[in-house]
Amino acid sequence: MTYDRNHVVLSVRDLSVTYQAERGRVRAASHVSFDLHAGETLALIGESGCGKTTLNLALIRQLPKTARTSGDGVIYTYRDGRQADILKFSDREMRRYLWSECSMVFQGALNSLNPIIRVSDMVYDTAKAHGIGRDEAHKRALRLLEQVRLDPARVMRSYPHELSGGMRQRVLLAVSLLLRPQIVIMDEPTTAVDILTQRSILDVLKQLREELNFSVIFISHDLAVAAEIADTVATMYAGEIVEIGPVNEVFYRSRHAYTLSLLNAAPRLSAGAETLESIPGKPPDLIDPPSGCKFHERCAFAREVCSQTPPPLITYDDEHQASCYETERVLAQSEVTRKVAAP
Amino acid sequence: MSAIPADPPHATKAHADAAPTLGQRLRRITRSYLFRVLLSGLITIWAVTTFTFVLIRQMPGNPVDIKIDQMMQTQNLTYEEALRAAATLFNFDPDRPILLQYTDFWSDLLRGDLGASITRTGVSVSSIILRYLPWTLFCVGLSLLVSFSLGILIGLAMGYWRGSWFDNLMTTIASILSGLPDYIIGLLIIVIFGVQLRWFDIGSVRGGVDPTIEAGFTLEYIGSIISFATMPVLIYVLSTIGTWILSMKSSTLSTLGEDYIAVAKARGLSEQRILMGYIGRNAMLPLITRLAISVGLVVSGTVIIEEMFQYPGLGRNLFIAIAGRDYTTMQGIFLVITIAVVFSNIFADFVIGWLDPRVRVADGETAQ
Ligand SMILES: Nc1ncnc2c1ncn2[C@@H]1O[C@H](COP(=O)(O)OP(=O)(O)O)[C@@H](O)[C@H]1O
Ligand code: SF4
Ligand SMILES: [Mg+2]
Helix, strand or coil: CCCCCEEEEEEEEEEEEEEEEECCEEEEEEEEEEEEEEECEEEEEECCCCCCHHHHHHCCCCCCCCCCECEEEEEECCCCEEEEHHHHHHHHHHHHECCECCCCCCCHHCCCCCCCCCHHHHHHHHHHHHHCCCCHHHHHHHHHHHHCCCCCCHHCCCCCCHHHHHHHHHHHHHHHHCCCCCEEEEEEECCCCCCCHHHHHHHHHHHHHHHHCCEEEEECCCCCHHHCCCEEEEECCCEEEEEEEEEHHHHHCCCHHHHHHHHHHHCCCCCCCCCCCCCCCCCCCCCCCCCCCCEEEHHHCCCCCHHHHCCCCCCHHHEECCCCCCHHHHHHHHHHHHHHHHE | CCCCCCCCCHHHHHHCCCCHHHHHHHHHHHHHHHHHHHHHHHHHHHHHHHHHHHHHHHCCCCCHHHHHHHHHEEEEEEEEHHHHEEEEEEHCCCCCCCCHHHHHHHHHHHHCCCCCCCCCCCCCCHHHHHHHHHHHHHHHHHHHHHHHHHHHHHHHHHCCCCCCCCHHHHHHHHHHHCCCCHHHHHHHHHHHHHHHHCCHHHHHHHHCCCCCCCCCCCCHHHHHHHHHHHHHHHHHHHHHHHHHHHHHHHHHHHHCCCCHHHHHCCCCHHHHHHHHHHHHHHHHHHHHHHHHHHHHHHCCCHHHHHHHHCCCHHHHHHHHHHHCCCHHHHHHHHHHHHHHHHHHHHHHHHHHHHHHHHCCCCCCCCCC
C-alpha cells in the first residue's frame, strides 16, 4: 500500500499512561510518539503485556478510571484541515469524536456485541448517537455488511448468538466503518479466530481499505499478519516504542535487538533460519521496570551501558527509528538471517 | 447461509397434503413447548396439593380438639359439654379415614367446589378466598411493584456510580434492611412513628378501609383504602427492598465489566442509552426468576404484616385457619398459592425469553 506521507491524521506526542494499582503505579505506556498518516496502516507488535492495548485505549480516552494519561498532545487533523488535541476534549466533544473520527474493533470481539439486541439496533444506536437517521444508517449498514461478505438482510435481523465468531468479527468491522471514520483501531482482530476466518478478515480489511481509504492502527502479536497488512511497523516493549519504520525496514533490516528476537521466535517468518529461538524470560514488571534499556535482562547483545543509561531513539534512513546501543550488530545479523529466509 | 435448501420431493408432497390427520395434530400438540410446560405445571400443582393435604393433618390437634380446648378455657365447660357443643358446631368428623377425606376433596375440587370452612359454619372456602384475595392482591401487589422497581433503579444507580457517597450510604441501608425481618420493621415503625413521634394514630390504621364510609367508586372510599394500605405497603417495601437493591447492584457490577459495555461507550452512545439499554436490561435478567416467585407469592399475602394491622387479606385468613386447624380453608388457600406460583413461573419463562433472545423458546416446532 502507498499512503500520503505529507498528510498526518494523528500525531501522538510524548504520551504516557500509568495505572494506579494496589501494588503501586504501573507505567503501562511511556513517552510514546508517532505520526499516523492518511491511508497508512501501522502495526503495533510486541509480546502480551507490553502496553499495546493501553496505548490504543488512551488514543480514544477509554482507559479505566484508575489510569492517568499525560503528554504533549494527541493532535487529530479533521478532513477539513482543522486540528484539535484529543487530550483536551470535553466529554461531549469526545463522544462526538468517538466512532465518527476514530473507531475501534476491540480485543476479544466475541463479547463485543450486546447479547440482547439485534445487529440492526446496534447500528441504529450508533447512528442515532451521532445524529444520523435510521434510513441512512440502514442503507450504509447493508452496503458495509455486503462489503465484509455477509448476507446483509439476514445479519441485520440476527442476535449476536446466532452468528459465528468470524461473522461477529466482520459485523464489528462493518460497524466500525459506519460513520466513515478516518482512523480504525483494531486490537488483535485475528487472534481468537481460526486460520480461514483470519484469512477472510484480512482480505476483507484490505479491500475495504482500498475502497474507503482510512488509516488503521493494527495490533497483533502475529508477525506474519502484521507483515502482510502493515505499511509501518512499531515494536513496543515495556510500554515504549523501541523501533518504528517502514515494514520492510523493520522486518528485514531490524535495528533493535527486541524486534530481532521477536522475528526469530515467529514460526512463519523465521523459516529458513537454523532454529526457532524463543525469547528467554518475560516482559518486565512495569511497576518497577529495569534500569537503562528495559530489555537488557533478556538481551543477547547487551553490554554494560545497556543496564545503566536508557538508549536514545535515533533516526536512520527512511524514517527508521530505533533505540538500541548495538543497532549495527543487530542490523548485520538481521540481514544475514532474513537473506536466508527471504525468497 | 440464508438460502432455503430445496425441499426433497417427498417433503414437498407431504406439505401439499390436505389437513393433517388427527394423530399428527395430537403429536404436534404434545410436542409443543406450551403443552409440556402446562402438563408439568399441573403435575406440580397436584403433587404440592397432595403433600399439603397430608402435611396439615399431621399438625398436632384437629379442628374439634382445638375448639374444645378454647371452649373449656373461655366458657368454663367440662370436656363432655365442650365436646358436644363442638360436634354440633362443626360438620367435621375427625375419625374419617384420611384416604376418604382425600377422595372427598378431589371429587369436590373437580366439580369446582373447595368445600365449606370447618370452623366458620356455613361459609364456603371459595367465598373466603373471593372476599379477601382482592385486598391482598392490591396491597401486596402494589408493594411488590414499588419494592422491585425502586430496588432495581437504586441498585442500578449504585452499581453505575460505585464508590460514590450514594452507593456507600445505600449499601449500608440496604444491608440493614435486608437483615431485618418484617415484624421487627413493623414494630419499629409503630413504636417510633406511631407511639413516640405520634405521626399517625395507631388505632386508625387497623383494617382495610374505614368501616363508616359507604363502599363504592367514590373518591372518599378509594382514598380510605389507599390510606389504610400505606402502613402495610411501607413495611413490606422496607422489608424486601434491601435484597432487590443488593442483587441488582451486584448484577450491575458484573454487567459493567462486559466487553460490550466498553464497546458501547467507545461508539459514543449517550450515557442514558448505555445505562438503560445496555447495562440495565442485561443486569435485570438474573433477577426475573426471583421476581416470578415473589409475584406468585403475592396471593399468600404477608401473614405477619396483615395480622399486625388487622388487614383483611388472605394471609391473615391463612393465619386464622392454621390456628384453628381449619383444614378445608387451609387447603383452599394453599391451592390458590400453588397455582399462582406455578403460573407466574411459567409466565416468567416467557418474559425471560422476551427479554433475552438467547433463551427464547420456540412454541410449537423445535427451534432451528
Ligand atoms: N486496569 C489496569 N490496571 C493496572 N494495570 C493494568 C491495567 N490494564 C493493564 N495493565 C498493565 O499494563 C501493562 C500493559 O497492558 P496492556 O496494555 O494490556 O498490554 P498488551 O495489550 O500489549 O498486552 C501490563 O503490565 C498490564 O498488566
Ligand atoms: S540497548 Fe542493549 S540491551 Fe537494549 S536491546 Fe540494544 S543491545 Fe539489547
Ligand atoms: Mg492487549
